[in-house]
Amino acid sequence: MLHTFERAALEAGKAIMEVFKSGCTSARKADNSPVTIADQRAERIILGHLRRDFPDIPIIAEESVAAGIVPAIGASFLLVDPLDGTREFLDRRREFTVNIALVRDGRPVVGIVFAPALGVAFSGEDGIAEKLFINRDFAVERRLIIGVRPQPVKRTALASRSHDSPQTARFLAENAISECTNIGSSLKFCLLAEGEADVYPRFTRTMEWDTAAGDAVLRAAGGSTLTLDGKPLTYGKTSQTHDCDFANPDFISWGGASSVAERA
Template sequence: MPKLEDLIELALAAGREIMAVRAAGFDTQTKLDGSPVTLADQRAEAVIESGLAKLAPGVPMIGEEAVEDGRIPECGARFFCVDPLDGTRGFAKGGDEFTVNIALIEHGEAIMGVIYAPATGELYAGDPGHAVKAQCDIATATLATPLTPIQAAPRPAQWRLVASELSGRNPETEDFRTSVNAGALVHASSSIKFCRVAEGAADLYPRFGNVSEWDAAAGHAILSAAGGGIIRLDGSPLRYGTNPGDFLVRGFVAYSNEDAKAAALKALR
Protein backbone atom coordinates (compact mmCIF):
# COMPACT_ATOMS: atom_id res chain seq x y z
CA MET A 1 0.00 0.00 0.00
CA PRO A 2 1.20 3.55 -0.65
CA LYS A 3 2.39 5.77 2.15
CA LEU A 4 0.91 9.19 2.85
CA GLU A 5 3.99 10.77 1.30
CA ASP A 6 3.28 8.87 -1.94
CA LEU A 7 -0.21 10.34 -2.19
CA ILE A 8 1.17 13.80 -1.43
CA GLU A 9 3.60 13.53 -4.34
CA LEU A 10 0.79 12.35 -6.61
CA ALA A 11 -1.44 15.26 -5.62
CA LEU A 12 1.40 17.69 -6.32
CA ALA A 13 1.95 16.12 -9.75
CA ALA A 14 -1.74 16.49 -10.55
CA GLY A 15 -1.56 20.11 -9.41
CA ARG A 16 1.25 20.76 -11.89
CA GLU A 17 -0.95 19.46 -14.71
CA ILE A 18 -3.83 21.69 -13.62
CA MET A 19 -1.70 24.81 -13.50
CA ALA A 20 -0.10 23.99 -16.86
CA VAL A 21 -3.55 23.80 -18.44
CA ARG A 22 -4.51 27.05 -16.75
CA ALA A 23 -1.41 28.79 -18.09
CA ALA A 24 -2.02 27.53 -21.63
CA GLY A 25 -5.73 28.39 -21.67
CA PHE A 26 -8.63 25.98 -21.99
CA ASP A 27 -12.27 25.53 -22.93
CA THR A 28 -15.00 24.45 -20.54
CA GLN A 29 -17.48 21.76 -21.46
CA THR A 30 -20.69 20.68 -19.73
CA LYS A 31 -21.24 17.12 -18.51
CA LEU A 32 -24.57 15.31 -18.65
CA ASP A 33 -25.37 16.34 -15.08
CA GLY A 34 -24.87 20.00 -15.96
CA SER A 35 -21.56 20.39 -14.12
CA PRO A 36 -18.50 21.80 -15.92
CA VAL A 37 -15.41 19.85 -16.94
CA THR A 38 -12.10 21.00 -18.42
CA LEU A 39 -8.93 19.52 -19.85
CA ALA A 40 -7.37 20.14 -16.42
CA ASP A 41 -9.83 17.73 -14.76
CA GLN A 42 -9.04 15.07 -17.34
CA ARG A 43 -5.27 15.43 -17.32
CA ALA A 44 -5.07 15.57 -13.52
CA GLU A 45 -7.14 12.40 -13.19
CA ALA A 46 -5.00 10.62 -15.78
CA VAL A 47 -1.86 11.46 -13.76
CA ILE A 48 -3.44 10.24 -10.54
CA GLU A 49 -4.86 7.06 -12.06
CA SER A 50 -1.52 6.14 -13.62
CA GLY A 51 0.34 6.87 -10.39
CA LEU A 52 -2.02 4.86 -8.21
CA ALA A 53 -1.81 1.89 -10.58
CA LYS A 54 1.96 1.83 -10.00
CA LEU A 55 1.74 2.42 -6.24
CA ALA A 56 -1.03 -0.11 -5.59
CA PRO A 57 -1.52 -2.53 -8.50
CA GLY A 58 -4.95 -4.11 -8.53
CA VAL A 59 -6.57 -1.61 -6.14
CA PRO A 60 -9.46 0.05 -8.00
CA MET A 61 -9.91 3.80 -8.29
CA ILE A 62 -13.25 5.59 -8.28
CA GLY A 63 -12.57 8.87 -10.06
CA GLU A 64 -15.04 11.60 -10.93
CA GLU A 65 -14.18 11.68 -14.63
CA ALA A 66 -13.89 7.90 -14.92
CA VAL A 67 -17.37 7.49 -13.45
CA GLU A 68 -18.69 10.11 -15.88
CA ASP A 69 -17.22 8.00 -18.70
CA GLY A 70 -18.91 4.87 -17.34
CA ARG A 71 -15.70 3.27 -16.01
CA ILE A 72 -16.90 2.08 -12.61
CA PRO A 73 -14.90 -0.81 -11.13
CA GLU A 74 -16.00 -3.04 -8.28
CA CYS A 75 -14.97 -1.19 -5.14
CA GLY A 76 -14.22 -4.15 -2.89
CA ALA A 77 -12.85 -3.73 0.61
CA ARG A 78 -10.17 -1.27 -0.50
CA PHE A 79 -10.25 1.41 -3.20
CA PHE A 80 -9.11 4.92 -3.98
CA CYS A 81 -11.63 7.76 -4.22
CA VAL A 82 -10.45 10.70 -6.34
CA ASP A 83 -11.65 14.13 -7.37
CA PRO A 84 -8.86 15.42 -9.62
CA LEU A 85 -10.17 18.99 -9.57
CA ASP A 86 -12.71 19.88 -6.91
CA GLY A 87 -14.12 23.34 -7.63
CA THR A 88 -14.09 23.18 -11.43
CA ARG A 89 -16.74 25.89 -11.67
CA GLY A 90 -14.53 28.39 -9.84
CA PHE A 91 -11.42 27.21 -11.71
CA ALA A 92 -13.15 27.81 -15.05
CA LYS A 93 -13.98 31.35 -13.96
CA GLY A 94 -10.36 32.08 -13.04
CA GLY A 95 -10.73 31.67 -9.27
CA ASP A 96 -8.15 30.14 -6.94
CA GLU A 97 -10.33 27.97 -4.69
CA PHE A 98 -9.95 24.53 -6.25
CA THR A 99 -8.24 21.39 -4.99
CA VAL A 100 -6.90 17.96 -5.85
CA ASN A 101 -8.48 15.28 -3.62
CA ILE A 102 -7.10 11.76 -3.20
CA ALA A 103 -8.37 9.29 -0.58
CA LEU A 104 -7.83 5.65 0.29
CA ILE A 105 -10.92 3.79 1.51
CA GLU A 106 -10.78 0.59 3.56
CA HIS A 107 -13.94 -1.26 4.57
CA GLY A 108 -16.03 1.83 3.96
CA GLU A 109 -13.83 4.21 5.97
CA ALA A 110 -11.66 7.02 4.59
CA ILE A 111 -8.31 6.19 6.20
CA MET A 112 -5.81 8.23 4.19
CA GLY A 113 -6.27 11.47 2.31
CA VAL A 114 -4.57 14.43 0.66
CA ILE A 115 -6.02 17.79 -0.36
CA TYR A 116 -3.84 20.15 -2.38
CA ALA A 117 -4.82 23.63 -3.58
CA PRO A 118 -2.52 24.35 -6.55
CA ALA A 119 -3.31 28.08 -6.84
CA THR A 120 -2.67 28.89 -3.17
CA GLY A 121 -0.10 26.22 -2.32
CA GLU A 122 -2.04 24.89 0.68
CA LEU A 123 -1.56 21.19 1.33
CA TYR A 124 -3.30 19.02 3.93
CA ALA A 125 -2.91 15.30 4.49
CA GLY A 126 -3.74 12.63 7.03
CA ASP A 127 -3.72 8.98 7.93
CA PRO A 128 -4.78 7.37 11.24
CA GLY A 129 -3.69 9.61 14.12
CA HIS A 130 -1.49 11.77 11.91
CA ALA A 131 -2.81 14.97 10.30
CA VAL A 132 -0.45 17.54 8.76
CA LYS A 133 -0.35 20.65 6.62
CA ALA A 134 2.31 22.45 4.60
CA GLN A 135 2.73 25.36 2.24
CA CYS A 136 3.92 24.57 -1.26
CA ASP A 137 5.74 26.62 -3.85
CA ILE A 138 3.03 27.51 -6.38
CA ALA A 139 5.41 27.67 -9.35
CA THR A 140 6.93 24.22 -8.84
CA ALA A 141 4.27 22.43 -6.74
CA THR A 142 6.90 21.28 -4.26
CA LEU A 143 6.90 21.55 -0.48
CA ALA A 144 8.14 24.96 0.67
CA THR A 145 7.65 24.29 4.39
CA PRO A 146 7.90 21.10 6.46
CA LEU A 147 4.81 19.02 7.11
CA THR A 148 3.41 20.38 10.38
CA PRO A 149 0.96 18.49 12.65
CA ILE A 150 -2.56 19.88 12.93
CA GLN A 151 -5.40 19.09 15.30
CA ALA A 152 -9.08 19.99 15.38
CA ALA A 153 -10.00 22.51 18.06
CA PRO A 154 -11.50 21.70 21.46
CA ARG A 155 -14.91 23.14 22.31
CA PRO A 156 -14.87 26.96 21.89
CA ALA A 157 -16.97 29.54 23.70
CA GLN A 158 -19.15 29.75 20.57
CA TRP A 159 -19.29 27.34 17.65
CA ARG A 160 -17.64 28.49 14.42
CA LEU A 161 -19.20 27.36 11.14
CA VAL A 162 -17.81 27.13 7.62
CA ALA A 163 -20.07 26.40 4.64
CA SER A 164 -20.06 26.24 0.87
CA GLU A 165 -19.81 29.48 -1.07
CA LEU A 166 -22.78 28.43 -3.21
CA SER A 167 -24.89 25.77 -1.48
CA GLY A 168 -24.19 27.13 2.01
CA ARG A 169 -26.37 30.18 1.44
CA ASN A 170 -29.71 28.51 2.08
CA PRO A 171 -32.37 28.39 4.81
CA GLU A 172 -31.28 24.96 6.06
CA THR A 173 -27.75 26.16 6.76
CA GLU A 174 -29.00 29.29 8.48
CA ASP A 175 -31.43 27.23 10.59
CA PHE A 176 -28.54 24.96 11.59
CA ARG A 177 -26.38 27.95 12.53
CA THR A 178 -29.18 29.31 14.68
CA SER A 179 -29.84 25.94 16.30
CA VAL A 180 -26.24 25.51 17.44
CA ASN A 181 -25.98 29.19 18.42
CA ALA A 182 -22.96 29.70 16.20
CA GLY A 183 -21.30 32.96 15.27
CA ALA A 184 -21.14 34.44 11.80
CA LEU A 185 -20.90 31.92 8.98
CA VAL A 186 -17.68 31.78 6.93
CA HIS A 187 -18.04 30.70 3.31
CA ALA A 188 -15.44 28.92 1.21
CA SER A 189 -15.24 26.80 -1.94
CA SER A 190 -13.86 23.32 -2.61
CA SER A 191 -12.71 20.76 -0.04
CA ILE A 192 -10.63 23.31 1.88
CA LYS A 193 -13.67 23.60 4.18
CA PHE A 194 -12.85 20.20 5.70
CA CYS A 195 -9.30 21.40 6.26
CA ARG A 196 -10.48 24.50 8.11
CA VAL A 197 -12.17 22.22 10.63
CA ALA A 198 -9.18 19.86 10.76
CA GLU A 199 -6.70 22.65 11.51
CA GLY A 200 -8.86 24.22 14.23
CA ALA A 201 -10.08 27.29 12.32
CA ALA A 202 -13.73 26.12 12.37
CA ASP A 203 -15.78 23.61 14.33
CA LEU A 204 -18.67 22.56 12.09
CA TYR A 205 -19.22 22.30 8.36
CA PRO A 206 -22.86 21.54 7.48
CA ARG A 207 -23.81 20.57 3.95
CA PHE A 208 -27.51 20.43 3.07
CA GLY A 209 -27.47 19.13 -0.48
CA ASN A 210 -26.05 16.32 -2.54
CA VAL A 211 -22.34 15.80 -3.11
CA SER A 212 -20.40 12.84 -4.46
CA GLU A 213 -18.22 10.59 -2.33
CA TRP A 214 -15.07 11.88 -4.04
CA ASP A 215 -15.98 15.38 -2.84
CA ALA A 216 -15.81 14.28 0.80
CA ALA A 217 -13.48 11.29 1.15
CA ALA A 218 -10.08 13.02 1.28
CA GLY A 219 -11.35 15.69 3.65
CA HIS A 220 -12.95 13.02 5.81
CA ALA A 221 -9.65 11.14 6.15
CA ILE A 222 -7.77 14.32 7.11
CA LEU A 223 -10.45 15.42 9.56
CA SER A 224 -10.60 11.99 11.21
CA ALA A 225 -6.82 12.02 11.59
CA ALA A 226 -7.10 15.44 13.28
CA GLY A 227 -9.69 14.23 15.80
CA GLY A 228 -12.99 15.05 14.06
CA GLY A 229 -15.37 13.22 11.77
CA ILE A 230 -18.46 13.37 9.56
CA ILE A 231 -22.05 12.24 10.03
CA ARG A 232 -24.90 12.04 7.56
CA LEU A 233 -27.97 14.19 8.14
CA ASP A 234 -29.70 11.22 9.82
CA GLY A 235 -26.85 11.02 12.35
CA SER A 236 -25.24 7.86 10.94
CA PRO A 237 -21.51 7.71 10.12
CA LEU A 238 -20.55 8.56 6.55
CA ARG A 239 -19.17 5.49 4.81
CA TYR A 240 -17.96 4.95 1.26
CA GLY A 241 -18.57 2.43 -1.51
CA THR A 242 -21.46 0.76 0.31
CA ASN A 243 -24.00 1.32 -2.48
CA PRO A 244 -22.55 -0.11 -5.73
CA GLY A 245 -22.83 2.40 -8.55
CA ASP A 246 -24.33 5.10 -6.31
CA PHE A 247 -21.72 7.51 -5.00
CA LEU A 248 -24.10 10.25 -3.90
CA VAL A 249 -23.93 11.65 -0.36
CA ARG A 250 -27.22 13.30 0.51
CA GLY A 251 -25.91 15.88 2.93
CA PHE A 252 -23.63 15.69 5.99
CA VAL A 253 -22.11 17.60 8.89
CA ALA A 254 -18.36 17.60 9.46
CA TYR A 255 -17.38 18.19 13.10
CA SER A 256 -14.23 18.91 15.07
CA ASN A 257 -14.83 16.89 18.25
CA GLU A 258 -17.45 14.92 20.18
CA ASP A 259 -19.00 18.07 21.65
CA ALA A 260 -19.43 19.51 18.17
CA LYS A 261 -20.92 16.22 17.00
CA ALA A 262 -23.42 16.28 19.87
CA ALA A 263 -24.40 19.85 19.02
CA ALA A 264 -24.88 18.86 15.37
CA LEU A 265 -27.03 15.84 16.26
CA LYS A 266 -29.23 18.00 18.48
CA ALA A 267 -29.66 20.56 15.71
CA LEU A 268 -30.52 17.89 13.15
CA ARG A 269 -33.33 16.38 15.22
Protein backbone atom coordinates in the same frame (compact mmCIF):
# COMPACT_ATOMS: atom_id res chain seq x y z
CA MET B 1 0.79 4.92 0.41
CA LEU B 2 0.63 8.57 1.41
CA HIS B 3 3.98 9.13 -0.33
CA THR B 4 2.39 8.05 -3.62
CA PHE B 5 -0.64 10.23 -2.94
CA GLU B 6 1.63 13.23 -2.40
CA ARG B 7 3.59 12.71 -5.60
CA ALA B 8 0.43 12.19 -7.63
CA ALA B 9 -1.34 15.23 -6.15
CA LEU B 10 1.64 17.55 -6.62
CA GLU B 11 2.17 16.49 -10.23
CA ALA B 12 -1.55 16.83 -10.96
CA GLY B 13 -1.61 20.24 -9.30
CA LYS B 14 1.25 21.42 -11.48
CA ALA B 15 -0.66 20.39 -14.60
CA ILE B 16 -3.79 22.14 -13.33
CA MET B 17 -1.90 25.37 -12.71
CA GLU B 18 -0.51 25.34 -16.24
CA VAL B 19 -4.08 25.31 -17.55
CA PHE B 20 -5.23 27.84 -14.93
CA LYS B 21 -2.58 30.33 -16.03
CA SER B 22 -3.25 29.92 -19.75
CA GLY B 23 -7.07 29.78 -19.42
CA CYS B 24 -9.49 27.24 -20.85
CA THR B 25 -13.10 26.64 -21.75
CA SER B 26 -15.38 24.07 -20.15
CA ALA B 27 -17.86 21.46 -21.28
CA ARG B 28 -20.88 20.02 -19.49
CA LYS B 29 -21.19 16.46 -18.24
CA ALA B 30 -24.41 14.50 -18.15
CA ASP B 31 -25.24 15.88 -14.69
CA ASN B 32 -24.71 19.42 -16.03
CA SER B 33 -21.57 19.96 -13.93
CA PRO B 34 -18.60 21.59 -15.66
CA VAL B 35 -15.46 19.74 -16.76
CA THR B 36 -12.25 21.15 -18.21
CA ILE B 37 -9.07 19.86 -19.78
CA ALA B 38 -7.46 20.45 -16.38
CA ASP B 39 -9.78 17.87 -14.77
CA GLN B 40 -8.93 15.36 -17.46
CA ARG B 41 -5.17 15.91 -17.43
CA ALA B 42 -5.01 15.75 -13.65
CA GLU B 43 -6.99 12.51 -13.52
CA ARG B 44 -4.71 10.83 -16.07
CA ILE B 45 -1.67 11.77 -14.01
CA ILE B 46 -3.18 10.54 -10.74
CA LEU B 47 -4.42 7.27 -12.21
CA GLY B 48 -0.96 6.61 -13.64
CA HIS B 49 0.62 6.83 -10.18
CA LEU B 50 -2.09 4.82 -8.44
CA ARG B 51 -2.24 2.03 -11.01
CA ARG B 52 1.53 1.67 -10.97
CA ASP B 53 1.85 1.48 -7.18
CA PHE B 54 -1.46 -0.15 -6.24
CA PRO B 55 -2.51 -2.30 -9.20
CA ASP B 56 -4.86 -4.47 -7.14
CA ILE B 57 -6.91 -1.69 -5.55
CA PRO B 58 -9.99 -0.51 -7.51
CA ILE B 59 -10.10 3.21 -8.32
CA ILE B 60 -13.29 5.24 -8.44
CA ALA B 61 -12.37 8.50 -10.19
CA GLU B 62 -14.83 11.26 -11.02
CA GLU B 63 -14.11 11.73 -14.71
CA SER B 64 -13.78 7.98 -15.32
CA VAL B 65 -17.16 7.41 -13.70
CA ALA B 66 -18.63 10.13 -15.93
CA ALA B 67 -17.26 8.18 -18.90
CA GLY B 68 -18.89 4.97 -17.65
CA ILE B 69 -15.75 3.37 -16.21
CA VAL B 70 -16.82 2.06 -12.81
CA PRO B 71 -14.88 -0.94 -11.47
CA ALA B 72 -16.34 -3.23 -8.85
CA ILE B 73 -15.14 -2.33 -5.37
CA GLY B 74 -14.26 -4.44 -2.36
CA ALA B 75 -13.40 -3.66 1.25
CA SER B 76 -10.67 -1.29 0.07
CA PHE B 77 -10.77 1.12 -2.84
CA LEU B 78 -9.42 4.50 -3.92
CA LEU B 79 -11.44 7.65 -4.54
CA VAL B 80 -10.14 10.42 -6.80
CA ASP B 81 -11.45 13.88 -7.54
CA PRO B 82 -8.79 15.39 -9.81
CA LEU B 83 -10.17 18.93 -9.60
CA ASP B 84 -12.67 19.66 -6.86
CA GLY B 85 -14.09 23.15 -7.25
CA THR B 86 -14.18 23.35 -11.02
CA ARG B 87 -16.55 26.31 -10.73
CA GLU B 88 -13.98 28.12 -8.58
CA PHE B 89 -11.32 27.22 -11.14
CA LEU B 90 -13.38 28.67 -14.00
CA ASP B 91 -14.23 31.79 -11.99
CA ARG B 92 -10.51 32.38 -11.38
CA ARG B 93 -10.82 31.80 -7.64
CA ARG B 94 -8.02 29.90 -5.93
CA GLU B 95 -9.94 27.43 -3.75
CA PHE B 96 -9.90 24.40 -6.08
CA THR B 97 -8.21 21.20 -4.90
CA VAL B 98 -6.84 17.81 -5.91
CA ASN B 99 -8.27 14.96 -3.81
CA ILE B 100 -7.06 11.38 -3.36
CA ALA B 101 -8.26 8.98 -0.65
CA LEU B 102 -8.16 5.36 0.41
CA VAL B 103 -11.34 3.87 1.82
CA ARG B 104 -11.18 0.75 3.97
CA ASP B 105 -14.28 -0.94 5.38
CA GLY B 106 -16.38 2.12 4.60
CA ARG B 107 -14.05 4.64 6.27
CA PRO B 108 -11.67 7.12 4.62
CA VAL B 109 -8.35 6.20 6.25
CA VAL B 110 -5.73 7.93 4.08
CA GLY B 111 -6.19 11.18 2.21
CA ILE B 112 -4.52 14.17 0.65
CA VAL B 113 -6.04 17.50 -0.40
CA PHE B 114 -3.82 19.81 -2.45
CA ALA B 115 -4.76 23.40 -3.24
CA PRO B 116 -2.18 24.23 -5.93
CA ALA B 117 -3.12 27.90 -6.34
CA LEU B 118 -2.70 28.42 -2.59
CA GLY B 119 0.51 26.43 -2.23
CA VAL B 120 -0.78 24.23 0.58
CA ALA B 121 -1.79 20.61 0.99
CA PHE B 122 -3.33 18.64 3.84
CA SER B 123 -2.83 14.95 4.53
CA GLY B 124 -4.15 12.45 7.02
CA GLU B 125 -3.27 8.87 7.96
CA ASP B 126 -3.20 6.76 11.14
CA GLY B 127 -4.47 9.53 13.40
CA ILE B 128 -1.88 12.08 12.19
CA ALA B 129 -2.88 15.09 10.08
CA GLU B 130 -0.41 17.48 8.50
CA LYS B 131 -0.43 20.78 6.66
CA LEU B 132 2.13 20.83 3.86
CA PHE B 133 3.61 24.03 2.50
CA ILE B 134 4.39 23.67 -1.21
CA ASN B 135 6.96 25.82 -3.00
CA ARG B 136 6.94 27.12 -6.58
CA ASP B 137 8.69 23.97 -7.78
CA PHE B 138 5.77 21.89 -6.44
CA ALA B 139 7.88 20.32 -3.71
CA VAL B 140 7.09 20.08 0.01
CA GLU B 141 8.97 22.86 1.80
CA ARG B 142 7.63 22.35 5.32
CA ARG B 143 5.26 20.12 7.28
CA LEU B 144 3.15 21.04 10.28
CA ILE B 145 1.13 18.67 12.48
CA ILE B 146 -2.43 19.97 12.79
CA GLY B 147 -5.49 19.16 14.89
CA VAL B 148 -9.01 20.35 15.52
CA ARG B 149 -9.71 22.91 18.21
CA PRO B 150 -12.09 22.39 21.15
CA GLN B 151 -15.58 23.59 20.37
CA PRO B 152 -15.81 27.23 21.52
CA VAL B 153 -18.92 28.89 22.88
CA LYS B 154 -19.20 30.91 19.68
CA ARG B 155 -18.74 28.54 16.79
CA THR B 156 -17.53 29.41 13.32
CA ALA B 157 -19.26 27.57 10.48
CA LEU B 158 -18.19 26.90 6.92
CA ALA B 159 -20.56 26.60 3.98
CA SER B 160 -20.26 25.83 0.30
CA ARG B 161 -19.70 28.86 -1.89
CA SER B 162 -21.55 27.36 -4.87
CA HIS B 163 -24.09 25.08 -3.15
CA ASP B 164 -25.59 26.93 -0.20
CA SER B 165 -29.13 26.05 0.89
CA PRO B 166 -32.02 27.18 3.12
CA GLN B 167 -31.31 24.16 5.35
CA THR B 168 -27.87 25.58 6.06
CA ALA B 169 -29.38 28.87 7.21
CA ARG B 170 -31.79 26.98 9.49
CA PHE B 171 -28.97 24.90 10.95
CA LEU B 172 -26.97 28.04 11.74
CA ALA B 173 -29.98 29.70 13.38
CA GLU B 174 -30.92 26.62 15.42
CA ASN B 175 -27.35 26.30 16.70
CA ALA B 176 -26.92 30.05 17.37
CA ILE B 177 -24.04 30.33 14.92
CA SER B 178 -23.66 33.87 13.66
CA GLU B 179 -20.28 33.57 11.91
CA CYS B 180 -20.22 31.62 8.64
CA THR B 181 -17.60 31.67 5.89
CA ASN B 182 -18.38 30.53 2.36
CA ILE B 183 -15.57 28.68 0.66
CA GLY B 184 -15.34 26.27 -2.24
CA SER B 185 -14.06 22.70 -2.56
CA SER B 186 -12.83 20.24 0.07
CA LEU B 187 -10.84 22.96 1.81
CA LYS B 188 -13.73 23.23 4.26
CA PHE B 189 -12.74 19.90 5.83
CA CYS B 190 -9.13 21.07 6.04
CA LEU B 191 -9.99 24.32 7.79
CA LEU B 192 -11.84 22.29 10.41
CA ALA B 193 -8.84 19.95 10.66
CA GLU B 194 -6.39 22.77 11.37
CA GLY B 195 -8.65 24.44 13.93
CA GLU B 196 -9.67 27.46 11.86
CA ALA B 197 -13.40 26.67 12.08
CA ASP B 198 -15.77 24.40 13.99
CA VAL B 199 -18.56 22.97 11.84
CA TYR B 200 -19.42 22.39 8.19
CA PRO B 201 -23.08 21.48 7.53
CA ARG B 202 -23.85 20.15 4.05
CA PHE B 203 -27.45 19.81 2.92
CA THR B 204 -26.95 19.70 -0.85
CA ARG B 205 -25.70 16.82 -2.94
CA THR B 206 -22.12 15.60 -2.84
CA MET B 207 -20.40 12.52 -4.19
CA GLU B 208 -17.95 10.35 -2.29
CA TRP B 209 -14.98 11.57 -4.33
CA ASP B 210 -15.88 15.14 -3.30
CA THR B 211 -15.55 14.38 0.40
CA ALA B 212 -13.35 11.32 1.07
CA ALA B 213 -9.90 12.96 1.06
CA GLY B 214 -10.94 15.95 3.16
CA ASP B 215 -12.90 13.69 5.49
CA ALA B 216 -9.81 11.48 5.94
CA VAL B 217 -7.76 14.54 6.89
CA LEU B 218 -10.45 15.75 9.31
CA ARG B 219 -10.81 12.37 11.03
CA ALA B 220 -7.03 12.05 11.37
CA ALA B 221 -7.01 15.51 12.99
CA GLY B 222 -9.60 14.47 15.58
CA GLY B 223 -12.83 15.57 13.91
CA SER B 224 -15.73 13.65 12.43
CA THR B 225 -18.31 13.65 9.67
CA LEU B 226 -21.77 12.50 10.73
CA THR B 227 -25.01 11.93 8.88
CA LEU B 228 -28.13 13.59 10.24
CA ASP B 229 -28.91 10.54 12.39
CA GLY B 230 -25.56 10.98 14.17
CA LYS B 231 -23.73 8.07 12.52
CA PRO B 232 -20.35 8.36 10.77
CA LEU B 233 -20.59 9.00 7.04
CA THR B 234 -19.67 5.80 5.20
CA TYR B 235 -18.15 5.21 1.78
CA GLY B 236 -18.70 2.62 -0.92
CA LYS B 237 -22.46 3.24 -1.12
CA THR B 238 -23.68 1.34 -4.17
CA SER B 239 -27.08 0.02 -5.25
CA GLN B 240 -28.82 2.86 -3.47
CA THR B 241 -32.55 2.89 -4.11
CA HIS B 242 -32.91 6.64 -3.54
CA ASP B 243 -29.83 7.90 -5.38
CA CYS B 244 -26.98 6.86 -7.67
CA ASP B 245 -23.91 4.91 -6.62
CA PHE B 246 -21.42 6.84 -4.47
CA ALA B 247 -23.83 9.69 -3.69
CA ASN B 248 -23.66 11.03 -0.13
CA PRO B 249 -26.59 11.87 2.15
CA ASP B 250 -26.69 15.20 3.98
CA PHE B 251 -23.99 15.41 6.63
CA ILE B 252 -22.38 17.63 9.24
CA SER B 253 -18.61 17.74 9.75
CA TRP B 254 -17.38 18.73 13.19
CA GLY B 255 -14.05 19.91 14.47
CA GLY B 256 -13.75 19.58 18.26
CA ALA B 257 -14.48 16.30 19.95
CA SER B 258 -17.09 17.77 22.29
CA SER B 259 -19.52 18.24 19.42
CA VAL B 260 -19.03 14.66 18.35
CA ALA B 261 -19.79 13.35 21.83
CA GLU B 262 -22.91 15.47 22.04
CA ARG B 263 -24.30 14.01 18.82
CA ALA B 264 -22.93 10.46 18.68
